[in-house]
Amino acid sequence: MNRSAARSLAFAALAALATTALPETASAQTITCGITGSAVAQAAIYDPFGNTGLPTTRVTLTMQRINPAGGGKTALVAFYLTGQDEGSNNAIVTPISAAGSVTIYGTNQNIFYNYGTPGPLLNLATNTPQGYMIVEFTGNNAASDFVTVVFDIQLPRNLDIPANPTIDFDANYHCSGTGGGQPFEDEGVIPNAVSFPIKVLSGLQASYSGHVLDFGEVGDKTDADIAADQDNYTKSGWVNVRSSGPYTVDMVSQNGYLLTFPGGNPADPTQRLLYTATFAGQSVNNASPTYTTVICSRATLDTKQLPLTAELNEGGTTKAPSEDYQDIISITLAPLAGGTPGGLNCPAL
Numbered sequence: 001m002n003r004s005a006a007r008s009l010a011f012a013a014l015a016a017l018a019t020t021a022l023p024e025t026a027s028a029q030t031i032t033c034g035i036t037g038s039a040v041a042q043a044a045i046y047d048p049f050g051n052t053g054l055p056t057t058r059v060t061l062t063m064q065r066i067n068p069a070g071g072g073k074t075a076l077v078a079f080y081l082t083g084q085d086e087g088s089n090n091a092i093v094t095p096i097s098a099a100g101s102v103t104i105y106g107t108n109q110n111i112f113y114n115y116g117t118p119g120p121l122l123n124l125a126t127n128t129p130q131g132y133m134i135v136e137f138t139g140n141n142a143a144s145d146f147v148t149v150v151f152d153i154q155l156p157r158n159l160d161i162p163a164n165p166t167i168d169f170d171a172n173y174h175c176s177g178t179g180g181g182q183p184f185e186d187e188g189v190i191p192n193a194v195s196f197p198i199k200v201l202s203g204l205q206a207s208y209s210g211h212v213l214d215f216g217e218v219g220d221k222t223d224a225d226i227a228a229d230q231d232n233y234t235k236s237g238w239v240n241v242r243s244s245g246p247y248t249v250d251m252v253s254q255n256g257y258l259l260t261f262p263g264g265n266p267a268d269p270t271q272r273l274l275y276t277a278t279f280a281g282q283s284v285n286n287a288s289p290t291y292t293t294v295i296c297s298r299a300t301l302d303t304k305q306l307p308l309t310a311e312l313n314e315g316g317t318t319k320a321p322s323e324d325y326q327d328i329i330s331i332t333l334a335p336l337a338g339g340t341p342g343g344l345n346c347p348a349l
Helices: 223-228
Strands: 005-015 034-038 044-046 054-066 073-082 092-099 102-105 133-137 146-155 167-179 182-196 198-200 204-209 234-243 247-253 273-279 282-284 294-296 300-312 325-335
Touching (some): 034 167, 044 054, 054 073, 054 198, 247 282, 300 325
Parallel strands (some): 034 182
Antiparallel strands (some): 092 146, 167 182, 204 234, 234 300, 273 300
16 A cells, blocks of 8 residues: 555635726815816726726816915916836827816827926916826816816826726926916926726726645654745745735635545545745645635735635654545635725735
C-alpha cells in the first residue's frame, strides 16, 4: 500500500462582471467667480474593460456662473478641463454651441488636457481662444446665471477611472466681472466643476497564478515533523485582480479545510489531513471554517495580487495510505457599485 500523501489543494477563482454605480455629488471650492456644469440626462455607458472606448457622444450641460457675494456678477469665464489623475488621460472634450444669455468663443476644439500637462494661458481679452473656451455672460440678472452648453465627448478604451454614474473634470479658470461698482478678477482650479453624464461601469477581472498548492509526500512525517518545518509545508499562490470599482472577496472549502481522498470519511481522523488557509488577511481552518466577506477598495486596471497560502497542520504517519488527499478552495470576487463606502487595501493584507 502507498503511504499517505497530501498531494494537492486545488483552486477555483470565480469573478462576476459589470454592475452599476451609486451617485456621487460634485462639489466646488469657495471662489470669487467661475463656472460649474452638470446634466441630468440619460447617461452614456463606458466600460473600462471594453475594446472600443466611448465614441463621440453629444451631451448638453446646464452651466451656472459663480457670482461673488454682495451682488456682483461674473461677466467672462475662460476655462479648460483636466482630470484629477492620469486615469482620464487622452479624453477629448469639444464645446459645440451654447444657448442662453451668453456668447461663447473657442468652439469645435478640444479643451481637455492630460493630468500634469501644462494648459494654455487663459486670456479673457480674445475672441479666438486656442485650446480653451470663453463664456461671456450678457445678462446681469439671476435668470442669466444659467446657460446650456453642448459638448462632444470621446473616451479611449481602458481608461483607469473609478466606477461612477458621472465623469467629473476639474475646471482651470480665469474670470472677471463687477461687484459693488468695482471690477474683479479671479483664477484657479474648481475641483469636479464639470460633470458629464457618462456612467463608468463597475467591472472586475480575476485569475489565479501559481502552482497547485501541493504539500507532497507526508506519509513518513509526524505532526512534530510538520510543525518543525512549516516553511516547507506552507504553499502560496496569488489571485490576480483588476477592477474599476470596489469588490467583495469570499472563500469556501469543499471539505471544510481538510484534505481527504475519494471515498474517504472526513469525520474519521485517520482519513483526513488538516490545514489552514489564509486569504485577504483572514485565516480559516476546519475548527473555524467561516470566512467573513471582505470588502476591498478599487484595484484599478493595473493588476494587483491577493496572496493565498495553505499551511499543513498534520503529518501522515497515522493516516490511511493514499496518494489522493485533496481539497478544493473556491474564491469568489464580485464587483460592487461605485461609491460603496469603506473598502480595504486587500493586496496589502
